[in-house]
Amino acid sequence: MPHTQVTEQLKASLQTAYRQAIDADTRLDELKKAGHVKFDTIFTKDEGFTTASNRFQPYVQELAAEMEAMTQNTETMTQALEGYVRKLGLLLQTMQAFKSNAK
Incomplete structure (x- = not known):
């Protein structure tokens, strides 16, 4: 698959992640106000992110900069794609799990 098609698909996934991050961060704010958020970071350094945040949007911003x-x-690009796709998948899976468990 040419790089342009891969790039377009990754950008679409990143846009999805951005929209989901807004919703997830709003829910995290609600949980924090209720005294339920008691963690410093969503992902550890071992998971590949350089960002350390208790919200999802900074991780999306890191991926946007990498893109x-x-x-x-x-x-x-070929070398960087493997790590990027892994982190994007982890981010999307984590937000989906959070959405399912935060209901």
Whole structure:
């Protein structure tokens, strides 16, 4: 698959992650007000993110910056894709699990 098609699919997934992050962060704010949020970060450093936050949007922003960097240098894109896709999948799965459990 050409890089342009891969890039477009990843951008669409990133947009989905952004919309879900807004909803998830709103729910986290509600839970924090009720005294239920007692964690410092959503992901550990071992999971590949450099961001450390108790909200989802900063992780989406990290992925958006990585996407921008990957599209600027197509020579290293293939190498960067594996880690990027893994982190994006982890983010989307975690938000889905949070949404299911936060009902």
